[in-house]
Amino acid sequence: MIVPINGISSRINFKNEEPEGKKLPYDNDTLLENNFKNRTRIAYDKFTNALSLYTAKGLKGDKNSNFYEFLTLGSIPYVIGSLMLMSVFNSANKHFAPFARSKASAVGRRMALGVLFYGILKSFTKSFVNAPVKWITGVDTEVPYAKVIYELPDNIYDTDVTSIEYHKAYESKEFPTWELFYKSEAKGEVRNEYYDKIAKKIGCGENLNDSDQEMKPIIKQIAIKTDMAKILSSYLWAAAGVGYAFQTPWEDYLNVATLKFWKFNKFKHSLKVFKDSAIKSAKEMYRGVDNARGWWPKHAGKVMLGAAALSSILGVVNAVSIPKRLKPNTDHNVIDKNGKYVVN
């Protein structure tokens, strides 16, 4: 027998009293603003947890270890692997004879620069897709939220059973956290404000009866297409980054590179050379090496940059192209009110 469910709080709280000294920043799942501060805080939180708490739990085989922690641990091989890759090409060089050392170091330093550029471009170029899609459709696929987790207690005295995970609202395309986008009518807000806004932005009209239901399939599709474009284009940008690092003018910078900012003049000079090398390298990559033989060696740089840029552009175009069939029918006369209908 199906009966309507009423009066049940959706916020089930297993917690006893908060343990002393621990105060979680969130009581329940909370949508966060996608800004630099939050992004940095989340990245820091995730990475430090990966290095400490999640590792400890993982090595213990803790019963509360979960998929989120496993995925967060996934950032460790990226960081260690990058440092290791730099080391593989550089660490042994100091033992070599001078000439071999200088030759090997030249390659090694550029390889290290390549690893660095790979990482930087891989991370930042996602916004080449995300930002325009957000601007055009209002859908921000990177918007984060804090998820409150209730863990199994270690023993009957364990009251510290909550923890926070940071996810993205559209992380799962099958199960986006739609509920976080509803506004509270109790607070006098418009419940579907978020969906109304998107509907208006993508040209589905205003004052839709059920903007949330109408918009969800569209948002889902935008999120899938945007993620695909972000993934593919970021790898192409990262590849272009490696290519960029391998341009000859970087040698000038690598010869004077220093991070010792307290040695002001040297640091200032290195920044100036960095700028010059960056510009010259970009030109060289676009132009191709002078003595290049064949089409590919001459145009490979252009192709790399072109492919990356094109993948971002096409990705955005594809993401914001919403098929007609998904758009709600705003014609209020769909049902001929004078017609005769048979209802089974």
Added chain:
Amino acid sequence: MRPNLIQTYINNMPQVTPDKKDRNLDIEYVLSNRTFIKPLKPKGELVHSSILSLPTDVSKRLAYDVKSLSKSINGKANDHELGKVNDIGMKIGGLMIAAYLMTRKQAPMTKAMELVGFASFFAAMSIWPKLAIQLPAKILHGFNVRQKYEDSFEREKMFFQDPQYLPWDLYSDKKINKIGDWMGVPKDMNNRREFIQEKMRKIAVQNNTLWMWTAGFATPILSALMCNALENPTKKFLGNLRAKKAENLIANVGNISQKYEDKKSIQALDKIIEANNGKELTPNLVTQIKDNLTTGFDGVTSAAIREDLDEILQLNNKKFSINRDTLQRIVDYTSKTLEGTLSPEEFKGVIPDVDSLMDTLRGGGYLEKQLTDIDLKKVLGIIGTKIRKNISTYNSSINSSGIDEVAVINKIFNVSMADNPIIKAITEDSSAKLTPTVSKTLRTISGILNDFRAKNAVLDEYIYLKAAAAPETGVANAWNEIMESLPKLFKISDREISDTRYDRKLVGKLLRTKMEQIASSGDGDYDNLIKSLIEKISQLDSKIKVLDTSSTSNASYRSTVNSVFDLFPKLLDENGISMPNTVNRLNGSFGSLKNIQMSYVTNRLLGIRSSLYRLLNTLDFYKRIADFGQVSGEHTAALHSGMPREVKEEVVELAKKMSIEGTMSDFITKFYEARNPHPDLNDLSQIVVSDGKVINKYFGKAVAGGAVDVPQDKNFFQEVVRLLYENPLHPKTSELVSSSVFADELVKYRNNFINEIGDAFYFFKPNHVTRNTNRNAKSYKQFLIMGMAPDQMFSVTMKEMFNTRKWLKMFGGLGLGLLGVTVLSQFFFGKMEVPKGQKND
């Protein structure tokens, strides 16, 4: 009472045939039992892949990736499919990096290694967890911690990726119990399955964490080690590929050259000819033609072709030739001159027509040849005689003196040369016009030159692949193979390599000690070393003998070069074209292209052979000194009885140094020996040798006034060269070398050294010649005969060896350490107390 909605729905449920029959779904069964309808049984299963199923698995995954990408583009992908797009992106990105970095590398090997690097990185990512996590865990705990399963929607996932959701129903009781048995879980405990499952979960979580922490260290190291291991096979593979390519080139020069033909240049010439047909050969037009025909040739050859074209186009001296066009003009111009003097009918009778003129002049051999002034006069005479004869015939045919012969002759012949219609017609038809004949000649020349140029390009490519001074050519690979084996042959230890890596001088000293040890040890070290060297040099010799260009050689390269270059004049002759300057430039005896083509290889091989023979000769010299007094005196005849012992010691010392360290610049500008300018002339005793070293009585001791170089003592240098290169080889060396393929070459090398270097007017010092023949040798030839100094040879190789070994030691050690820690850690995983009250087996 409210109706039971579910029951109502089931009773009225429409009969819908599913679009696609899912795996394991018996729709008839489900429908016929719908009263008892319940959730469908899950259809997941554990994935067991093997080598045999690899091709199917790979193609299945590829198809899934393509499907995932396509669904993502259309915005229909699920999370799992979107995850696959990430894998695709990573691989495309990796491939792009490899493809780009290939463009920054010059040699095929370094290019190929970019692809190897790309492949090895992905392989390392996949191999490390299998090798260091999965395999030990399987042995220790009896199950696969990286087990994959396929869910009900045929999505492949890692079984233990989410420890909060483990589809345990995919493991049968039998399987779980078997794993429990392996782990030593008590057999009769309560809730055994749950206990084993929890243990498995725990082990898997621990291993996953370990994987995340070790992968970052392991992947780059493993990838680099794999690249290192694959370097030699890749080199060998590419070397074979290039060797085959080279052989194909030389065997099919004719066919392959077609793709090198400059069709654009031929078309361009056609265009020039079509646009200027019959027009005057203006300087501009001539330049266009010359530029076209000399495209792709070097400056000297171009100059020769241009010179020949001047002759062919008759631009130097105005020489004339007669052809049908000229004769037609003779008829036309004469007709104009005689207008008013003769009626058309008379003209026809008097002036010979083109055919008749052709017959007459052909008989005299005046057609299509360059006419000299005498020829021109003779032609005038012939035509004049013919006209007179025709007038006479004409007049007699009409029985009257109708035509005034004198008037006609005067009009044509008794005028200035410029007004003579016949002269005018002939000179106007100088080849300074682009006549059809000239055009045809030019086209023929273009074809022949193009054919030659294309074939030459094939020869160039062949020789580049085989012997260019570039990495990874056939010769370079063969050379490297020998170099890499040298430190081992000379028993140089890792420590010695490490100690001497900074300085070639240190390598020289080490080499001297090694040679002295080898030469003096009686246990066959010398024989073994010489045998090994002979074997290596013979191998190299067999690889390069196809390039032999000596006059007695019948190697494929030499014969092909000959046939390509000989064909050129032959084709010109067949077409009646004369290009003496070009032929001389291509095939002449001195400085011709053919000689350059041959001598490039000759010089390359000379340099390589000299370097290796020098090493052999040095070893032999050390042996002769080590066995001093034990073998006949003729082998060290330079140290003759009239020479003071002090000088003998100095001679041996310089010879030892020179043979190991001497280079061209040392000899010419710097090489000197600090000697006693006033040696003890009374001590003519022989040197004393022990353990391969000379026990010096004088050399190295303090000299009054200091030791100095004595540049005027030319005998000193003569004896050094004689000792090294003229005194016969050690009997042992002779015996071992005599059966080798290069026995004669070694003798030739020793003679060459004395001839070109020992007898050079200015080599050691001015006029210090060995045999007083005072030659003026070419420095590049001296350089090639001198070869590479052994210390340099070893230094380069040892530096590379040190670098590779150092790197391998560092990262190989780190990799092994990491593997050890990873495996050891797993012994501590999965520790769980058996609940109290349970039996432990």
